[in-house]
Amino acid sequence: MANDSGSQPMYEMIFQTLRERITRNEYKIGDRVPSEKELCSEFGVSRITSKKALQMLADEQLIIRQPGRGSFVADFNSASMKPYDSQQNARGSGKKRIIGLVITNFSDMYGTELIYGMEEASRENDCFLVVRRSFGIPELEEKTIQQLLGLGVDGLIIFPAQGEYFSAEILKLVIQKFPFVMIDRYLKGIPASSVSTDNVQAAKEATRYLFELGHRHIGFLAPPPANTTAIEERIDGIVEAHAEHNLPVNRELWLETITSTMPNVFDPQARVDDVSKLVQHLQAYPEITALFAAEYNIALLVEEAAGKLGLRIPEDLSVICFDSPEAYEGCRITHMRQNQFGIGKQAFENVLNMQGNEQPITRLLLPAELVKGRSASTVKAH
Structure with missing residues (x-):
């Protein structure tokens, strides 16, 4: 729970x-x-x-x-860790293949089902899956990749650290054509395969749903989007949905400075500060009737901020987000449910297909599903 x-x-x-x-x-x-x-x-x-x-x-x-x-x-560069160039111990030796997963973090909200999908694919293909978390810290991500390579993994699945930073270790994998697949995002201009949600289409569908409910003053809430392709694509989807309906996008209603939900932020004060930001934002823009949160934990911040202002959800303020631990009809928060299981399974199978083959670079996009909860309703008549 x-x-x-x-x-x-x-x-x-x-x-x-x-x-x-x-x-x-x-x-x-x-x-x-x-x-x-x-x-x-x-x-x-x-x-x-x-x-x-x-x-x-x-x-x-x-x-x-x-x-x-x-x-x-511990010494991450100790002799127990083999250098990158020696990663031939399992490949072609008849041993069971090992695939490493580097993920920022995981929870009921996002990540656990990704791992379930990879786990099923590993059983079906008689392989092993090794999981390591980076907590969104680039330095730890680099060390984790080095550790898994030292273990002798035959391929990697990488959920990169947040923000604009892509580690030198990932670029080394590209240069040396080591089998790996990115999940949730991709490297712009760099030949690396990825599996993710069709974020543009998912954001468009969510925005269209709010339009159907009569909302026209919609705020978008997200962490700083700096080169985080998933967030950038969701923004593109929102903008395209407005264009399709001949509606202007008022980005003054947006708040893209939410930091407490990022995996590399550990200060409890950050949550308090984000709730205060949301309270001030809603007070500054009382015309807002709906908020579209980039992720579930941001939607929880909205609930707290609305409570402080005496706003009822959904009567006074509708809320929609990506993902939820409650992924069934009638759940509390309306959300776009990503096919995490499918993403995880497909990523694992793609890495296996790269073994010993010169595979073309692919970018696979899976659709998300709108799950209607109790947090979004028609605009209240004034």
Whole structure:
């Protein structure tokens, strides 16, 4: 079940804080990280909580735990990691193939069904799937790719870190023609295969639905779109839908500075700030009758902001978004349901098809489905 409050367990917050310190080199390779007792004092938690946070770091191979001595930052470039050029140990040897997945994060809202689709494809093809999260941190994404290559994977599926940054490791994969497929977005001008939702068409369908309900003053809510192709395409779809209906696009009604839902943002204050932004935005533009959120967690922020203003959903304000953990008719929030299972399965099969073959670069787009919930209705008569 999704946590609608947006809160997270303390052990995850401690894990994220320590991981960020490591990736920023505040703790360098070989440095001792705080002990369970020291973490208890710093964060005001129990030993059980601090122990779980350290174990998560160990599971991600960010630290090495040595009983009686403490926990130390691991060396990502140690001899146990083979160099890229030696990745021939499984290919052509008769061993079962291993495909690595690098994903920012996953939840009931987005990501879990992607993995289910890949898992089914791995069983059908008698392969293994290895999953690693990057949390949207480019440096961790690079290290994760290096680790999986060191493991000897036969191909990679990559959900890139948010924003305009594409890691040097991804570009190396392109240059060396290593089998990999991107999911959710693609590299502009760079020959790399991808599988994603048809975001343009999905955004058009959602916008058309709001038009059918009589909405004309529609705000769009998203993180900063800088070179994030999925967001850019959703914007294109909204603009095209307006053009088809001969309606102007008023981008003053849009808010593209939502940051608290991004996978590399861990500060709880960011959520508070985003809700405040939304409250101020709705006060500044009272003509808004509907908000189109780029993702489900942003829709939850809208619910909180509307509550502070005494606005009822959908009577006073309609809300629509992409994805929801409740993906059935009559669910709370109206949304465009992406075919995550299909994307995951297709991405896995595409990587397998690249094995030993010179495959053409493909960009596969899967349709999304409009799921009508209780958060969108006809415009209230004034």
